[in-house]
Amino acid sequence: MKEKCGLFAAFSTSKTDVIPLVTIGLRGLQHRGQEAWGIATPTMNPFKQNGLVTDNLDQSALVLQQMKSNIAIGHVRYSTAGGTSLSNAQPFSINKKFCIAHNGTVCDLNSVNTKLTGKKPRRINDTSIVGKRLLSILKTNNFDWFKSIELLCDELVGAYCFVILTPDNEIYAFRDTRGFRPLCIGWHKKSKTYLISSESCAFSMLGAELTRDVNPGEIIKISNKGLESHSFSRGERTAHCSFEYIYFAHPSSVIDQTSVYESRRKLGQMLAEMYDLNADVVVPVPDSARPAALGFSEKSGIPMVEGLMKDRYAKRGSQRSFIQPKYKERLKINRWIMPVKSAVDGKDVIVIDDSIVRGISSKAIVKTLRNSGAKSVKILVTYPPIRHPCRAGIDFPTHEELIAYNTSGKNSDIDTINKKVGKSVNADFVGYNTVENLAAGIGKKPNQLCMACHDGEYGVLNRNLSNETSE
Structure with a gap:
């Protein structure tokens, strides 16, 4: 378990x-x-x-x-x-x-x-x-x-x-x-x-x-x-879970003397420096990507709008799709992410997301925004490509679940992954973050974080788990 x-x-x-x-x-x-x-x-x-x-x-x-x-x-x-x-x-x-x-x-x-x-x-x-x-x-x-x-x-x-x-x-x-x-x-x-x-x-x-x-x-x-x-x-050496900072933890929390909110905001600013993209609006994926979208907007000068909203009155609207254990449950939650048509209609949209794991949410969001009149949809991601299973408790236990691995394998460069994942989720562009930028945004050195889901280095668990399957 x-x-x-x-x-x-x-x-x-x-x-x-x-x-x-x-x-x-x-x-x-x-x-x-x-x-x-x-x-x-x-x-x-x-x-x-x-x-x-x-x-x-x-x-x-x-x-x-x-x-x-x-x-x-x-x-x-x-x-x-x-x-x-x-x-x-x-x-x-x-x-x-x-x-x-x-x-x-x-x-x-x-x-x-x-x-x-x-x-x-x-x-x-x-x-x-x-x-x-x-x-x-x-x-x-x-x-x-x-x-x-x-x-x-x-x-x-x-x-x-x-x-x-x-x-x-x-x-x-x-x-x-x-x-x-x-x-x-x-x-x-x-x-x-x-x-x-x-x-x-x-x-x-x-x-x-x-x-x-x-x-x-x-x-x-x-x-x-x-x-x-x-x-x-x-x-x-420490191996703090980097996924805590970008997704799992509450933005108001302070973990190991690091503000989660400020980390996410800074990661958004760094994405704006990394990818010089033109757009009319920046749209966060609710809810964990909001601070990053704010940081991207501040740095790029592109206004942030709430182009996607969760239906908090629905039973599952306020829950988190990633942590639901079954595929059907994830889809039920994603269906309650609703577009704000007036915010995206006729506009070039940059979507800021914390991560792309399976690609289920990304595909649904791109489709939703296009149906709402968006001229183009680009996705920028605060986390590097997830290419390996997590052996430390995050819910992606097999390679076959991971869109970056399925489209690009284990060793592709970031430009190749960006293009192939972008095509797979039907976005006009996808841009992932790098490990170096992620660590800098969090305020820690890369060797203080666990990045096994990106690089497959399971040695931080004091055991070679690269070929093991989860229980």
């Missing part, structure tokens, strides 16, 4: 009920997972629901009101395998010894399960298997949590963050040594509550402050003694 989810945890030192804080925090992370959500307290009996946090909230509230606790962890789920059954929703209770929730991917799941049971797993669910493996390690190490988590991480290959809640009213949170996935610490002053979140945007919804990021290879413990830190980093 591969998951790009959202984690949230809260520990109130003033004994304030944190269930409302966790519920709102999960709502603030809804962009990271829209299939299911759950909350666990020290009773070790997690509450879980399918769908969005706001779905059937009246019914959920009746249960949540009975879960009053000054300590809790929560999870919103986006899966790329393993089905959408409520049984796969998190947090999981591991034999009533602790509850665990996970964001990321464990690549060596068979190896972990073999150490646990001597057999390959019959049902693929990495969080549950990792939790049971951790319990086994804890039992042989006198429940020394810091030592046991470090030993567990020595066995894991992949990109991951975990939050754990114990019956002893303790929270543990940890991040892999490469820092693939974001994880941060916050403080809610009014209730005197420590917070852990996948992104800082959830803190903003609560009026809480971002304290700092959880460092790669760091374990955070929160208890009645306060906050403690333990590092198990061995000095590996």
Whole structure:
């Protein structure tokens, strides 16, 4: 199972009920997972629901009101395998010894399960298997949590963050040594509550402050003694997921001291310098490409207009097509991206998008704009060509799904890819970004980012995964 989810945890030192804080925090992370959500307290009996946090909230509230606790962890789920059954929703209770929730991917799941049971797993669910493996390690190490988590991480290959809640009213949170996935610490002053979140945007919804990021290879413990830190980093280079910055993360978040909004805006400005194109209007693909389109407009002098809008009154209009697990679900969402005819009719249009993965959305958008009277449609993309499967939790697990690979192979130059992808999506022009510009826009060095989906270099996962298929 591969998951790009959202984690949230809260520990109130003033004994304030944190269930409302966790519920709102999960709502603030809804962009990271829209299939299911759950909350666990020290009773070790997690509450879980399918769908969005706001779905059937009246019914959920009746249960949540009975879960009053000054300590809790929560999870919103986006899966790329393993089905959408409520049984796969998190947090999981591991034999009533602790509850665990996970964001990321464990690549060596068979190896972990073999150490646990001597057999390959019959049902693929990495969080549950990792939790049971951790319990086994804890039992042989006198429940020394810091030592046991470090030993567990020595066995894991992949990109991951975990939050754990114990019956002893303790929270543990940890991040892999490469820092693939974001994880941060916050403080809610009014209730005197420590917070852990996948992104800082959830803190903003609560009026809480971002304290700092959880460092790669760091374990955070929160208890009645306060906050403690333990590092198990061995000095590996970081490999922050570059896709977080251009698409997945909320634009208001700050990840590893980098503003997501400002990164996207700067990437748009750099595209304007890279591609000197003439047009009447610049149109962002809603919603993640808006800051980049603004930056492109500022630099190029071409006005930005809202030529495409999501129908937020439709059930699926405000959801994200990329993170829906099935092709038909993606199409349903794309159908609710509507053109503003008056903004594009009779005009040469430059569309700014964060990425082109499968090309499904791009084809639909080009067709929509042409049907609305656009004279020409050019697409500029803030992310370089995606030519390889992601082994770290993003939902493109095979070469055959990727339009850049299907049209141009693994090794074509960017001009060739631009032309072939442009033809495939029926655009007048397609222009991808480069790795160098992407890194500069984010404000990091190329070797601080994971770019395996572009260059096929899976060594950052400490394993040769180039020929493996996903579970």
